Amino acid sequence: xxxxxxxxxxxxxxxxxxxxxxxxxxxxxxxxxxxxxxxxxxxxxxxxxxxxxxxxxxxxxxxxxxxxxxxxxxxxxxxxxxxxxxxxxxxxxxxxxxxxxxxxxxxxxxxxxxxxxxxxxxxxxxxxxxxxxxxxxxxxxxxxxxxxxxxxxxxxxxxxxxxxxxxxxxxxxxxxxxxxxxxxxxxxxxxxxxxxxxxxxxxxxxxxxxxxxxxxxxxxxxxxxxxxxxxxxxxxxxxxxxxxxxxxxxxxxxxxxxxxxxxxxxxxxxxxxxxxxxxxxxxxxxxxxxxxxxxxxxxxxxxxxxxxxxxxxxxxxxxxxxxxxxxxxxxxxxxxxxxxxxxxxxxxxxxxxxxxxxxxxxxxxxxxxxxxxxxxxxxxxxxxxxxxxxxxxxxxxxxxxxxxxxxxxxxxxxxxxxxxxxxxxxxxxxxxxxxxxxxxxxxxxxxxxxxxxxxxxxxxxxxxxxxxxxxxxxxxxxxxxxxxxxxxxxxxxxxxxxxxxxxxxxxxxx
Numbered sequence: 001x002x003x004x005x006x007x008x009x010x011x012x013x014x015x016x017x018x019x020x021x022x023x024x025x026x027x028x029x030x031x032x033x034x035x036x037x038x039x040x041x042x043x044x045x046x047x048x049x050x051x052x053x054x055x056x057x058x059x060x061x062x063x064x065x066x067x068x069x070x071x072x073x074x075x076x077x078x079x080x081x082x083x084x085x086x087x088x089x090x091x092x093x094x095x096x097x098x099x100x101x102x103x104x105x106x107x108x109x110x111x112x113x114x115x116x117x118x119x120x121x122x123x124x125x126x127x128x129x130x131x132x133x134x135x136x137x138x139x140x141x142x143x144x145x146x147x148x149x150x151x152x153x154x155x156x157x158x159x160x161x162x163x164x165x166x167x168x169x170x171x172x173x174x175x176x177x178x179x180x181x182x183x184x185x186x187x188x189x190x191x192x193x194x195x196x197x198x199x200x201x202x203x204x205x206x207x208x209x210x211x212x213x214x215x216x217x218x219x220x221x222x223x224x225x226x227x228x229x230x231x232x233x234x235x236x237x238x239x240x241x242x243x244x245x246x247x248x249x250x251x252x253x254x255x256x257x258x259x260x261x262x263x264x265x266x267x268x269x270x271x272x273x274x275x276x277x278x279x280x281x282x283x284x285x286x287x288x289x290x291x292x293x294x295x296x297x298x299x300x301x302x303x304x305x306x307x308x309x310x311x312x313x314x315x316x317x318x319x320x321x322x323x324x325x326x327x328x329x330x331x332x333x334x335x336x337x338x339x340x341x342x343x344x345x346x347x348x349x350x351x352x353x354x355x356x357x358x359x360x361x362x363x364x365x366x367x368x369x370x371x372x373x374x375x376x377x378x379x380x381x382x383x384x385x386x387x388x389x390x391x392x393x394x395x396x397x398x399x400x401x402x403x404x405x406x407x408x409x410x411x412x413x414x415x416x417x418x419x420x421x422x423x424x425x426x427x428x429x430x431x432x433x434x435x436x437x438x439x440x441x442x443x444x445x446x447x448x449x450x451x452x453x454x455x456x457x458x459x460x461x462x463x464x465x466x467x468x469x470x471x472x473x474x475x476x477x478x479x480x481x482x483x484x485x486x487x488x489x490x491x492x493x494x495x496x497x498x499x500x501x502x503x504x505x506x507x508x509x510x
Contacts, residue, residue: 002310002350002360003030006102006300007064011040011083012139012269015056016064017297021305022354027298028122028124030066035060036265040083040140044167049087057133058100065102066282068435072359074310077300078105082140084162099260108155114143117209118152120298123365125233126150130204135280136295137212137273140162144280146198152193154198158190161254164213165272175271183272187279188372194281206286209295212273217245217291218261221225225263229362234291235283245274252494307382314349314363320399324371325383327395331378333371342370344448344462351464356440364402366441369411370448376412389413389426409435414442419494443495446502451475452481471495471503481507 005018018031037057042050068076078101084090085107097105107114117136119134127150134145140161146153169175169183208216217231219225220240248256248271256267269484281289304310316324328338349363376387393409400408410426420427420439426434451473462475475481495503
């Protein structure tokens, strides 16, 4: 399946995540990174992002970009939140950040941030029944989200981020009683209207996301910071959250840093963060707080996958499809059959990404070969796969590079009979990497050709899964597909030889 990356530029830290989403399976995180940059500190003091904070953030973005580029992600979405929304030099920062990240950085609204957080929680920890309240406390804002049966009902964004509150209220260390009183009054003022809007009762569960909630769950759960991943979905009593707030409020920074579960940088802003959490729990009558490791970055990835962003990289462009169809017709290929084989190949390539691990661009070369593999019949039915190679390799094929045309020709050459061998001429024109990629794609083209063997269009959209030690393809057809099954079974040994797994095709009558 396609891989995606997300960057969340917050007021306190920058987070990056790259992941792969496969239907019916949990999100598989391939890379994750986080660094505290305190982008919001200067904004809440001066209204502008300082040069030092911008420099640090851009260096972090450049480092993160290297990580997700190495994973050949289909698409990246980079978002900036509260502090960048408020900064007077927003445009200047966005230009620099976009260049560093290698992708446009967009400022999103508080409601969009809330939508992405809710989607992230739903992706990582599906909430299928009942009303759930989600609170995400960032550096500049807090998003409070009402969700029911897995869908967002309503959301608000309030200026209650931990960095913002510390800059605005807590000048002393430890904070004075007056400072704490003023901060609590401000939090109450901002949140009281939210509980009236959402309703203060009837909540099945309250879920906290972000680093503040993680620290709270770690401290109360007795989990060291080094093992904070273990607190995902941990439940802590609201009474203990309030007790933790009282304890931390009278400690200075040095003492707060000694509290197990709180990192040294988090200790600087933990008091206002816990104060917001405690007030949310009180206002909504929640006896417990559950922590979720999900965040906006997970929501971004799930959203990109749901919209199919980036899939175009693995599929022929309009010009490329026009050219392969033109060449197919020139050599008398049945366009009905060619289009069916190409359709099946387009589905197989992303579905088997966990097996072949190939860059997305090779999907379109597989699709091109699906159109052109039968061109050799124009010369002679005998050894037509060899004739297909010659015709494709020596035909004009606009919209493809010479290397791409040569690769497609080789793929056509091996759509039947033996796999590449050292004494074969065609593969010798390919690099070592290209030759290895060719071998990985050959079984996919053969499966697609086998399933389209009947030339009758009987097979409709299919589902392909890697499960129980084999590859299972479920196809929908109102009729028997004995010929297609026979043809696909014949390539089973080649598939096993390349991928080390058996392949099975199951017909679903619809």
